[in-house]
Amino acid sequence: MPTGVLAFVEYDASGLRKSAFEIVFAGRELAEKLGGPLSAVVVGEDPSGAAPALTGLGVAKVHTVADAALARMTADGFGTALAAVAAEADPAVVLMAASMTGKDAGPALAARLSCGIISDVVGFDVADGKLAAVRPVYGGKVRATVEPAGWPVVMTLRPNVFPPAEGADGSGEVGAVTVDVAGALRAVIKEVREPEERKVDLTEADIVVAGGRGMKDAENFHLVEALADALGGVVGASRAVVDAGWRPHAEQVGQTGKTVSPKLYVACGISGAIQHLAGMSSSKCIVAVNKDPEAPIFKVADYGVVGDVMEVLPVLTEKIQTAKSS
């Protein structure tokens, strides 16, 4: 029976992504419980720069797959590269973030390994060699405990749930794996349009300030942006405002948008429909501003302000700016 854990970690131009540290933290814990080694894999055009940081985090072996065809994420490319590394590392569990990349690469890998996938995991335990993973279902109303039917299994972990790994003793090795990625691609990305301004990924943000239809107009979102800036957070949105064209789909939180688990989620003029709650109810602290005291969002909120967003948001922003400068 395999006992190791293989952590697929993501990086960008500034180094390992925040989720990478969370995956390594969870990977260390899981590997210890399973009694096997923790290895990691980084893939990309040139992932060599990301590898050293991992060996200092207690990863026994870092596999790198370098290929020009991995410059952009594709399910075929990443799935093929990860499957080749999994064949070499022979892990019991392949861990990755339930990020946009992980949600695409995870199933692609599981299909290639002919194994199961447990997605959006928020906790796990191992007893008598059996893994039990916990994941929210029915929009976060219920938590299901899932046991894999066999090994290996792919698990995607919800971002912002596990703490980041810190430095550990020991130095791991780094080894390159050669894979024919280009030959596996069934579609080629011709063009990618980057947003003009690159902000922290919504799913990895510690603070999200989201606006809903109660903001009345796209122009009023400057109030949401100002509060997000004052708090050092990023802007999110309900589907109603995305459908209205007030905000881009990349900001949508919910069942058909992104799942976020920030330390602080501020819902401004959002009713709290079940499909919206599905994407944010695991936030650590929820603050709601809504003029309707019966709005469902107040049922999940830790703090609530019954009031008009047009009046409340400027005051909140000013108070936070004053508190920061004093």
Ligand code: FAD
């Ligand atoms: P509303 O429900 O219209 O709520 C506006 C709120 O603003 C109200 O509570 C009102 O009291 C308050 N308000 C109004 N004016 C003010 C003011 N001046 N000051 C303070 N408060 C004010 N929704 C999502 O968000 N994400 C999803 O991913 C998503 N996926 C969906 C998938 C499916 C299959 C379906 C059917 C629906 C989905 N929805 C999703 C839509 C969802 O059901 C709701 O319609 C949507 O979340 C409502 O957005 P809202 O809260 O901004 O608007």
